[in-house]
Amino acid sequence: MDPLLLARWQFGITTVYHFLLVPITIGLSFIVAGFQTAWFRTGDEKYLRLTRFFGDLFLINFALGVVTGIVQEFQFGMNWSAYSRYVGDIFGAPLAMEGLLAFFLESTFLGLWIFGWGRLSKGLHLATIWITATGTLLSAYFILAANSWMQHPVGYEVNAAAGRAELKDIMAVLLNSTNMVTFPHTIAAAFMTAGAFVTGVALWRLLRRGDEDGPTFRTAARVGAVIVLVSGVAVAVSGDAQARLMTQQQPMKMAAAEALFETSQPASFSLFTIGSLNGSKELFSIRVPGLLSFLATGSFDGKVEGINNIQARYVQEYGPGDYTPNTPITYWTFRLMIGLGALAGIAALWFLWALRKGRLPGRLAVTTAILLPFLPLVANSLGWLFTEIGRQPWIVFGLMTTPLGVTPGSSALVVLFTLVGFTLLYGVLGLIEIGLIARRVRAGLAPPEPPAGSHDEGEPALALGY
């Protein structure tokens, strides 16, 4: 087997897995902070109990996000050492900043939040969760700046003598136009995911259990659904801006997203296609006229360049080679991402309607509630698969191809070993995490009053810790 292919699979598996956890961490940290703020300001026990309940779920998820994040920091050097040497002068900086500015903040203040109940003043304790949440945003910003640089390298020069790309302008890298749309899109998607998680969990409790905590879970379900809706709009708006920028910066990715082989004006958007995608044969498709033009250029009769043109142009620019990404994957991940995101928005809208004025949705809602969190979760993964696979054959667009980035002389057997190792380990830990979340959800809200006598200083009054 080819070590390059194995290294790519390893990066794909570990990164997609890590990013199942990250959006929940980002969004849920803010939602928990919001509940705690509501408690702080109103003194209503309901919000304290929601803080604790979703705080527990947040921590279960956070733990797995942290440990899988360590792999992310190291695997550039392990499997992609040629890449690391070539771009380290630029790419390392945002990574180091992420650690120094964000990771320390998140981990330290989360520790204070977990164990600080009853030890810190209420206001100070509330501040710790907000600082943790801010840390997750900072972390996302820096790592997305690093990724945006791979999509659209800026602020550098190639030093041929040193055989590497060198940083010339750090602000260009940190304020990369690509990141200006990618960061809002990713964060909005994170809120959507966490909102869907909260709604799903709360509705399931509400409908399945019908317990005395109904009103509390009703609040949570509605808060979650509103977050899904609002952030869903933000996802769409930022995604739209992203698509237009992508058409300028990486036209091949946009063309592959639509499997558009010939340049068209106006270009239609196919919602669904049966037929071969790597040729021109098309048996059946549902098309919206002019939509691709709109997505790509902002005008319904804009011109969209096709794969064949771009390929020819790139051969002239970069020399002989195949500059077309895997079109079927790019095509389907793009529309499924949009479709699942839209579906989550529709479901949230339905829940809000069904929950109005003390009403309850019907039985179908139970199944939908369980499925709801998976819609944005899967959409997130598909979005990353789209943007990373759609960039191929480049590891850094226009600068370095993926095969050149892999560790030279790495043994397929060794990479396969760690690939299998990480996959098995992540699989088992994933099952354990799902089990713990299910268990915690079944247990429901903790009693409104902390047990008497647990207020002494050695014992956290609210046992989020241990």
Next chain:
Amino acid sequence: MELTTVWFILIAVLWIGYFVLEGFDFGVGILLRILGRDEPERRAILRTIGPVWDGNEVWLLVAGGATFAAFPEWYATLFSGFYLALFAILVALIFRGIAIEYRNKRPDPAWRSRWDWAITGGSFTAALLWGVAFGNIVQGVPIDANKQFTGTFFTLLNPYGILGGLTTLLLFTTHGAVFLALKSEGVIRERANRAAWLIGLPTAVVAVAFLAWTQLIRGDAASAIIAALAAAAFVGGIAANRVRREGWAFLGSAAAIALAVVSLFVALFPDVMPSSTDAAYSLTTTNASSTEYTLTIMTVVAVLFTPLVLLYQGWTYWVFRKRISVPPATPER
């Protein structure tokens, strides 16, 4: 001073932070099953590191990230070269991190016992392998003209490397025992205090042997003096522990770890990864570094934010300064 030298020092500082801080929570993890004999005791032991272990581990992530930013060639050669050792360290860190956070999520004793093994096993493996890795960095490994590591996993398992591993394993275990004695009350404190004494003596012997061997490989006067200071700090720490001055004892073991790392880095300088194939192929602070521009940016960032990090991390330790006692039996929630 050259910026490359500044960053060599900063990388050393990050590793010192990592080993001094996570060193004790490795030690606490290793001793968990020995010093904690029942559930309330183990829970109390874990509470001593609960609020801080994750923040401690970030020192590693920042050391990794900073090496990537300041010395990309060092990062690339080290992480691709020590591939399987790092994989083992990562698996160990994943297991123990998850174990610390998940063990109390269920009351089931079998569940907790399994995770306790993961905490001990993960801490043990990581504490051992970091020493093996550092030993090999200092000793030099086969690196070719293209800065590629040409050895295998088994290249790392040489006597000096293994002695380095034993050194960190024992050093962190003693450090953990000293920390636990400082942070606990009653029966745990007694046992931890005794454990620090019992493990401290063989640790001193192994650590001195390792540092002396280092001097034979690539020593100089400065690193020898610092190694001697490390040994003195360690012995002082153990002595303070013996007379139950646990604050001083912790200071001693922390200083010993810090000085030992300094001694290794001083011995290393100006190389960052010496080549055993040919000295001309060695990675140095200059041929492995980023550009002046990147180093300047990173220096500004480090100067602005490192003190802030130290301040709030220090504050966390202050907030949780109280000794932890084993609570009387309380019903499980």
